[in-house]
Amino acid sequence: MTVDPVFQRPSPLLQVRGITHRYGHHIGCRDVGFDLYPGEVLGIVGESGSGKTTLLKCISGQMEPSEGSVEYQTRDAGLIDLFRMSEARRRLLMRTDWGIVYQNPRDGLRMRVSAGANVGERLMAIGDRHYGHIRSEAVDWLERVEMDIGRIDDMPHTFSGGMQQRLQIARNLVTKPRLVFMDEPTSGLDVSVQARLLDLIRGLVRTLGIACVIVTHDLGVVRLLSHRLMVMKGGSVVESGLTDQVLDDPQHPYTQLLVSSILPV
Amino acid sequence: MTAFDDTVMLHAQGLAKHFVLHNQGGVKIDVFDNVEFTARQGECVILAGPSGSGKSTLLRSLYANYKPQAGSIFVRHGASWVDLCSAQPYQILEIRRDTLGYVSQFLRVIPRVATLDLVTEPLIGQGLTEGAARERAATILTRLRIPEALWSLPPATFSGGEQQRVNIAMTFVQDYPILLLDEPTASLDTENCQTVIDLINEAKARGAAVIGIFHDADVRGAVGTRFYDVAETRQAA
Numbered sequence: 243m244t245v246d247p248v249f250q251r252p253s254p255l256l257q258v259r260g261i262t263h264r265y266g267h268h269i270g271c272r273d274v275g276f277d278l279y280p281g282e283v284l285g286i287v288g289e290s291g292s293g294k295t296t297l298l299k300c301i302s303g304q305m306e307p308s309e310g311s312v313e314y315q316t317r318d319a320g321l322i323d324l325f326r327m328s329e330a331r332r333r334l335l336m337r338t339d340w341g342i343v344y345q346n347p348r349d350g351l352r353m354r355v356s357a358g359a360n361v362g363e364r365l366m367a368i369g370d371r372h373y374g375h376i377r378s379e380a381v382d383w384l385e386r387v388e389m390d391i392g393r394i395d396d397m398p399h400t401f402s403g404g405m406q407q408r409l410q411i412a413r414n415l416v417t418k419p420r421l422v423f424m425d426e427p428t429s430g431l432d433v434s435v436q437a438r439l440l441d442l443i444r445g446l447v448r449t450l451g452i453a454c455v456i457v458t459h460d461l462g463v464v465r466l467l468s469h470r471l472m473v474m475k476g477g478s479v480v481e482s483g484l485t486d487q488v489l490d491d492p493q494h495p496y497t498q499l500l501v502s503s504i505l506p507v
Numbered sequence: 508m509t510a511f512d513d514t515v516m517l518h519a520q521g522l523a524k525h526f527v528l529h530n531q532g533g534v535k536i537d538v539f540d541n542v543e544f545t546a547r548q549g550e551c552v553i554l555a556g557p558s559g560s561g562k563s564t565l566l567r568s569l570y571a572n573y574k575p576q577a578g579s580i581f582v583r584h585g586a587s588w589v590d591l592c593s594a595q596p597y598q599i600l601e602i603r604r605d606t607l608g609y610v611s612q613f614l615r616v617i618p619r620v621a622t623l624d625l626v627t628e629p630l631i632g633q634g635l636t637e638g639a640a641r642e643r644a645a646t647i648l649t650r651l652r653i654p655e656a657l658w659s660l661p662p663a664t665f666s667g668g669e670q671q672r673v674n675i676a677m678t679f680v681q682d683y684p685i686l687l688l689d690e691p692t693a694s695l696d697t698e699n700c701q702t703v704i705d706l707i708n709e710a711k712a713r714g715a716a717v718i719g720i721f722h723d724a725d726v727r728g729a730v731g732t733r734f735y736d737v738a739e740t741r742q743a744a
Contacts, residue, residue, distance in 0.1 A: 249597070249598050249601060251597065279597065282597070437618040437619055438619065440618070441617075441618060441619040441620065444617075448628075466617065469596060469597070469600055470596045470597075483574075483596060484571065484596040484599055484600070486572055487571060487572060487573070487574055490567070490572050490573065491526075491567075491572070491573040491574050493527075493574065494529075495529030495530060498528070498529050498530055499529075499530050502530065
């Protein structure tokens, strides 16, 4: 019998091949490869030191890997290797088509300019010069991340951790990126704030069709948000697949340990 | 194109499943071996066998939630056939969106999402307008006797029976061609149990293939077309 699934799938947005990164003699991550498609959410889990943040930095263009390639489907010129394009082009890409949400909002926000300006800055970076338009977009995005508009002119350092994180998300999404990288977006927040933020991310990813790579050690986060999962240990991917399959029927000893270590509520 | 006739919706063959518990001394638990059965349009196959015989494990495997060690699960997806055991994750997600509906024993609660939105979401994913999706969601919630006052609340605080009915609504709001049901009536009162029986029989009448686990003899009698005994496969193993 022949099986011929006729799934229509666009080309991948990101093609990662053979990423290895060494810190001196120490291996950060080893031979990691995957494809990410438009609208797809990929979760990367593993304990501290498993290499997941190293991998995220390599695939998001923040750090050049020792080996391997990261190709991105540009809007105008097809697949281009991140580390073969000009610095200017890579920076433009990172400000417009991509978003990066850092674990610590201080790494992703300008703490000494207002909340509104934090959001507006990304618009100015892509050439928007109309103050009224920038202001109204900023207001719109602050509302979408459930921020109090009355605080649009306040500095981020006066905000709580959860508000800073939501501001960071607004700042990233205002340019309508196609791809967002998130490094532990909810850790360090208390659980009620986490739930609100997760709900927000889930809704935005669904309605905007953004592709997303989320690095986290929290299996609840990936169960809620990601379509696909990669489990890392000691720099290598030990298991990958459909999120609920990996979590409910883990095959690798390390994944089994990880799943069985969650404290039931 | 295939050896299956037009009424076949799902065909499993040579299916084997065991669990290896690596962190408990590598204990291997055999669940089933060489499972082979077919589900056709308009029928309800009841998975039978004593508790612990692997009925839920088989059902979860048919949803690709568990990963069988050997065998194939051919699913009719639109005009094509797909083997769930070798399909890519995105293909499985598409099949779950359009073809395979699954009602689990317990509702997995998503924090902060209102009941009506939970039931509406899959329809919007299918391309319905928000208005049309909400109307269908309201119809099924009403039919399953979830009071309208609860629709705007997340189901986390609902009773067991209410949660199970939300769970059923989330699946039955769509007309899936194949339905996998894991004790959908377990925590329901007589009236709601009857509603679920009606929903299952309506699904069969429109041509869906249903595969389910039901412990209640009355429910089995009301919906079942035939039995498939999972325990027998283990004795053969």
